[in-house]
Amino acid sequence: MSGYILDSEIKFLPGVGPKRAQLLEKELGIRVFRDLLYTFPFRYVDRSKFYAISEINSASAYIQLRGTIQSVSLAGAGKATRLIAVFGDGTGYIELVFFKGVKWIQEKLKPGQEYIVFGKPSVFNDRYNFVHPEVEPVSSAAAFGRSAITGVYSSTEKLQGGGISNKTFTALEQRLLSLVAGKIAETLPEYFRQQKKLIPLEKALHDVHFPPDMYALEQARRRLKYEELFYLQLSLVKQKFIKMRDATGVMFPRLGEAFNYTYTHLPFPLTGAQKKVLKEIRADVTSGRQMNRLLQGDVGSGKTLVAIFSALQAIDNGYQACIMAPTEVLATQHYNGIFRYIDPEKVKVALLTGNTKIKERREIYEGLADGTINLVFGTHALIEDKVQFANLGLAVIDEQHRFGVDQRSRLWSKSDIAPHILVMTATPIPRTLAMTLYGDLDVSVIDELPPGRKPIITTHVGENQRRKVYEFMKKEIDAGRQVFVVYPLIKESEKMDYENLEQGYMDITEYFKQPDYITAVVHGKQTPENKAFDMNLFVSGKADILVSTSVIEVGVDVPNASVMVINSAERFGLAQLHQLRGRVGRGVEKSYCILMTGYKLSKESRERIDMMCSTNDGFELAEADLKMRGPGDFEGTRQSGLAIDLHIADLGKDSPMLEDARSAAFDILTEDPLLESPRNALLARNLNEMRGQVVDYSKIS
Ligand code: ADP
Ligand code: MG
Numbered sequence: 001m002s003g004y005i006l007d008s009e010i011k012f013l014p015g016v017g018p019k020r021a022q023l024l025e026k027e028l029g030i031r032v033f034r035d036l037l038y039t040f041p042f043r044y045v046d047r048s049k050f051y052a053i054s055e056i057n058s059a060s061a062y063i064q065l066r067g068t069i070q071s072v073s074l075a076g077a078g079k080a081t082r083l084i085a086v087f088g089d090g091t092g093y094i095e096l097v098f099f100k101g102v103k104w105i106q107e108k109l110k111p112g113q114e115y116i117v118f119g120k121p122s123v124f125n126d127r128y129n130f131v132h133p134e135v136e137p138v139s140s141a142a143a144f145g146r147s148a149i150t151g152v153y154s155s156t157e158k159l160q161g162g163g164i165s166n167k168t169f170t171a172l173e174q175r176l177l178s179l180v181a182g183k184i185a186e187t188l189p190e191y192f193r194q195q196k197k198l199i200p201l202e203k204a205l206h207d208v209h210f211p212p213d214m215y216a217l218e219q220a221r222r223r224l225k226y227e228e229l230f231y232l233q234l235s236l237v238k239q240k241f242i243k244m245r246d247a248t249g250v251m252f253p254r255l256g257e258a259f260n261y262t263y264t265h266l267p268f269p270l271t272g273a274q275k276k277v278l279k280e281i282r283a284d285v286t287s288g289r290q291m292n293r294l295l296q297g298d299v300g301s302g303k304t305l306v307a308i309f310s311a312l313q314a315i316d317n318g319y320q321a322c323i324m325a326p327t328e329v330l331a332t333q334h335y336n337g338i339f340r341y342i343d344p345e346k347v348k349v350a351l352l353t354g355n356t357k358i359k360e361r362r363e364i365y366e367g368l369a370d371g372t373i374n375l376v377f378g379t380h381a382l383i384e385d386k387v388q389f390a391n392l393g394l395a396v397i398d399e400q401h402r403f404g405v406d407q408r409s410r411l412w413s414k415s416d417i418a419p420h421i422l423v424m425t426a427t428p429i430p431r432t433l434a435m436t437l438y439g440d441l442d443v444s445v446i447d448e449l450p451p452g453r454k455p456i457i458t459t460h461v462g463e464n465q466r467r468k469v470y471e472f473m474k475k476e477i478d479a480g481r482q483v484f485v486v487y488p489l490i491k492e493s494e495k496m497d498y499e500n501l502e503q504g505y506m507d508i509t510e511y512f513k514q515p516d517y518i519t520a521v522v523h524g525k526q527t528p529e530n531k532a533f534d535m536n537l538f539v540s541g542k543a544d545i546l547v548s549t550s551v552i553e554v555g556v557d558v559p560n561a562s563v564m565v566i567n568s569a570e571r572f573g574l575a576q577l578h579q580l581r582g583r584v585g586r587g588v589e590k591s592y593c594i595l596m597t598g599y600k601l602s603k604e605s606r607e608r609i610d611m612m613c614s615t616n617d618g619f620e621l622a623e624a625d626l627k628m629r630g631p632g633d634f635e636g637t638r639q640s641g642l643a644i645d646l647h648i649a650d651l652g653k654d655s656p657m658l659e660d661a662r663s664a665a666f667d668i669l670t671e672d673p674l675l676e677s678p679r680n681a682l683l684a685r686n687l688n689e690m691r692g693q694v695v696d697y698s699k700i701s
Contacts, residue, residue, distance in 0.1 A: 005183045006034035013176055023162040028154075036176055038647050040208050040224075041151025044217065047118070048148035053092035056121050056128050064118040065089055066138065069111050074102070085109050087117060087130075094121075095129040105135075114138040149211045173209045188227060189682050196664070198223045208648075222657075225649040229661040232436060232646075235687055237665045241673055247290035250393050250417055256316030258374075259309065261343045266305075273448035274302050280444050281310050284420065285394075291420035294438045297446030298618040299426045299582025300453065304334060306446070307396045308341060310422055315347055315374045319393025319419075322376045324383075326399050328353045328528075329535055333557060334398070335377040352378035352387070355528065389414050397423045426582065427575050428618040430626045432655040435662055447619075456585040458593040458613045460569075469594055470511050473563055476592075477517065477544045481562035484583055488571040489524070489549035497549070498525060504567060505547045512545060522548040550576065559587035569595035569612075570605035574625040577612050604628060626652040 010030055011021035024030040028039060051063045067089030076082050083098040083106055096117060098105050109115075119133030153169045164172075184202040186193075193200070199207075204223040211217035270278070277295060284291035297303045311321035325331040335351040342349065350364045350373045367373035371390030376382065392414055423441070434443055461469060473483045485508065487501040505521050512519055520534040520543035537543035539558055546561075550572070564584045569577060577595070585591035595609055611624050651658065668680065675684035 004185070005180050006032065006037065008033045010036060013172065013179070015172060015175060020162065020164060023159060023164065027156045027159050033176060033180065036172065037180070037205055039153065040648055042154050043152040044211070045118075045150050045152060046148065046214075047150060050116075053087075053089050053094050055091075056094070062118065062120050064116055065094075066114070066116050068114055069109050071111055072106060072109050074106075087115070095127070096133055096135065097124075097129050097131050099132070109135065149214065149217060151209055151211075170209075177206055177209065187682065187686050188230075189679055191679060192664075192683075196226065196660075198226055201227075221648060224647070225654055226657060226661060228646055228649045229654065229658050230664060231686065231690060233658070233662040233665040234668070234683065235690060236436070237662065237669055238673075238675075238687070241669055243292065244289060247292075247418055249285070249288060249290035249420055250317075250319060251288060252285040252313040252317040252319070252393065254316050255313065258315045258342070258347050259312040261346065262308065262312055262341045265341060267340075268450065270305070271302060271446075271448050271450055273297075273446040274306055277306050277444045277446055278309055280442075281306070281422065282313070284442070285310075285313060290418050291422065292441045293420075293422050293444055294434065294441045295422060295424045295444045295446070296428055296434070297424070297426065298428060298449065299579060300586050301426075301446040301449055303398070303424045303426070303446060304337070305341075307398065307422065307424065308338065310396065310420075311375050311394055312342075312347070314393035314420075317393065319391050320368070320371065320374055320376070320389050321394040321396070322378065322382055322389075322392065323396040323398060324378055324380075326379070328355060328379055328532075329556060330398065331377050331379050333539075337557075338375075338377075348372060348374050350376045352376055352381045354379060354381050356381065383414075387414060391417065392419045393417070394420045394422065397421075399425060426579065426618075428622040430619070430623045430652075430655075432651050432658050433626060435658065436651060453585060454590050455616045456564075456581055456591045456593050458581065458595065458616075460595045460597065460609050460613055463596055463598055466507075466596070469565060469596065470508075472592075472594075473545070473565070474512070476563050477512075480560075481589065482538065482541065482543070482558060482560050483545045483563040483565065484561055484580075485545060485547045485565045485567070486550055486580055487548070487567045490571065498523065500567070501547065501549060508545060508547060517545065518543040519545040519547060522546065524549060550580065556583060557586060558583070562587070562589050562591045564591075564593045565596065566594065567596050568598070569609060570597045570601055572608075574608050574611060574621050574628075577608070578618050578621050581612070581616075582618075623652075 009021070009032055010016055010024055011018050013033065013036070016024070024036070028035075030036050030039060045062050047064055049064075050066045053065060053067070056063075065087070067087055070086040070088050070093065072083065072085045074081060075084055081102060083102045085096040085098075087094055087096050114137070116136050116138055117130060117133050118135075119130040121128045122131055123129075151170065151173075153166055153173075155164070155166060155169070159165075159169075181202070184205060186201050188198060188201070192198075198204075199219050201223070204220040207216045207220035208224060211220065277297075281291065281293065284293060295303055295306060297306075307323055311323065314321040323331075323334060325334060331351060331353055335349065338349060348367070350367060352361065352364050356364065364373065364376070365386055365388075368376060369388050369390060381387075429438075477483060485504065487497060487504060489497045489501075501521075501523060505519070509519050518537065520537040522531055522534050522538075526534070534543070534546075535556075538546040539556070541560060561584050564581055566572065566577065566580055572580070581593040584593065593612075595612060597605070597609065601609070607628065611621060615621060649657070668683070669675070671677075672680050675681075675687070
């Protein structure tokens with residue numbers, strides 16, 4: 001829609017100009033009118049009421065007071081000079097403190113005059129004060145905006161420096177809104193708005209910036225959130241429908257020798273959840289359509305076996321299968337583990353990683369190209385150009401969030417036929433997020449652990465208790481168990497992290513002396529050979545303790561390990577803590593996870609640690625994580641290459657609305673798959689325009 005007013009460049013808005021335009025684009029990504037209009041306040045301030053100074057308590061948020069300046073004075077000297085104004089309202093007195101712009105503010109504040117003071121009270125020397133509040137003479141306070149409820153926009157230092165304060169920003173929004181009044185095109189069909197009781201777009205955009213009252217604000221936000229979620233789902237569901245129509249899948253009708261051999265040689269029965277998921281997969285691979293399935297299951301829930309049984313179905317029907325893992329350790333472990341379950345006479349298996357020797361590598365390439373290899377495990381080495389399959393029928397991707405979208409999609413182009421796709425993750429993703437991240441995939445969940453697992457006992461201890469932790473480790477090791485000790489590794493503080501790990505390693509080897517105790521150490525700075533050597537020491541049971549960074553955590557299976565000690569646990573996210581904890585508790589013995597932290601914890605860190613101590617349920621933790629941190633930080637969101645860029649909706653808090661929007665999208669597309677009916681013309685057009693803005697989800701699988 002060229003010429004549409006919302007597409008006008010922001011520099012053309014009166015009061016902006018080229019300089020501010022540059023600043024707005026650089027700091028907030030605001031390029032055109034639409035961008036400014038869709039930059040919503042992140043917080044609202046209720047100025048409909050004045051508080052009394054006597055009412056102020058520790059819970060007081062942003063509030064406004066009305067009263068008189070009693071006195072103004074300077075305190076401190078040099079750089080520490082500050083301005084203190086004593087302000088009273090008849091119920092008490094409070095100090096207003098200014099560190100910056102002292103001169104200018106001093107001129108503005110006149111003792112004896114009435115002011116409105118607005119800010120957040122803080123505590124200093126056991127008394128409340130206001131640091132840098134907004135102060136306006138009562139006489140001019142009317143200019144503060146029309147509504148009692150005002151929005152606060154997020155700002156940056158550079159914006160402030162460039163003269164774009166919250167007040168300026170608010171003024172720009174107001175100017176823009178009057179400029180575009182009557183010219184904003186509605187984006188949802190009338191019939192749909194009525195059905196969902198959504199207010200018109202133009203009103204919503206006005207009220208979200210300048211709400212006349214709380215009810216109007218709520219309606220405005222609901223309308224804008226709904227639209228955002230709805231179009232996202234419409235786009236996902238449409239792709240899903242197209243894929244279902246287009247992608248014919250290979251058929252695996254037979255359950256044959258390979259499958260049955262493994263089934264009868266299992267040392268334990270499958271769990272109900274494993275059976276349920278296998279049935280879902282069975283239905284997919286006999287449907288004639290290509291399978292695109294996400295399998296979620298907590299650490300240790302037995303996803304590998306599901307992958308193997310799926311692969312065996314491919315093999316029994318004359319197709320090849322591959323299972324790709326993010327690390328060499330994992331791929332090797334999968335490979336070594338399979339010989340417990342298969343008949344090597346009937347199923348020819350190979351392992352392909354970056355370390356596979358050239359001669360062997362060549363043989364594997366040949367075997368895959370001529371079809372003599374039935375099943376291949378591997379790492380990224382599987383997606384190199386040289387790898388070609390004779391007839392790849394199934395591709396499994398383990399720990400899928402560790403792979404980029406692009407890497408994954410390359411796997412499906414390795415064969416003439418479109419293979420069935422099974423992606424697996426041990427990072428439980430809350431339903432709402434899964435619906436969005438993987439909105440075009442079918443989702444299976446293993447929600448049951450194999451029997452006999454005892455819950456892992458999680459405790460939180462201070463760093464000063466290290467000796468006690470060592471004593472406890474010793475007790476477990478003397479009873480024949482093994483122990484993980486993990487240190488965080490964060491890019492920004494990499495150097496210090498390695499120092500911590502080294503220090504920790506020395507400390508441990510000091511306490512756990514060789515040859516009575518063997519301690520292995522694994523981190524990213526070692527040569528691959530050293531890493532593999534130490535890893536092996538631990539996996540084979542020769543080492544009692546494994547000291548490592550967190551980067552190697554995924555998927556390693558050492559059933560004899562019973563203790564996981566996590567240093568600086570406050571620096572990890574919930575999902576990662578849970579992943580790490582999942583490394584123990586795999587055998588039958590009682591297992592422990594010890595979270596060590598410093599004394600001073602932020603409120604969020606404490607919440608996370610408490611959460612970890614209170615539940616072993618990965619899904620519960622994932623939901624909590626999403627609520628606490630939002631989807632942007634969610635593990636897997638960033639790596640997967642899917643930026644979920646929502647302006648106003650919140651996947652954590654708006655999940656009922658998301659479900660409603662998704663089912664609305666389903667209903668509309670079921671009736672009108674190509675959005676051809678005239679009443680859906682608006683939807684079709686808007687969806688088309690969204691392309692390019694929204695990530696192309698169709699590439700995921
Ligand atoms: P994950 O889902 O984390 O990949 P794995 O597939 O590695 O879990 O399984 C964890 C452990 O549980 C393995 O040692 C595996 O042999 C075992 N296991 C898998 N399924 C069952 C089952 N049905 N009963 C008992 N143990 C099982
Ligand atoms: Mg696994």
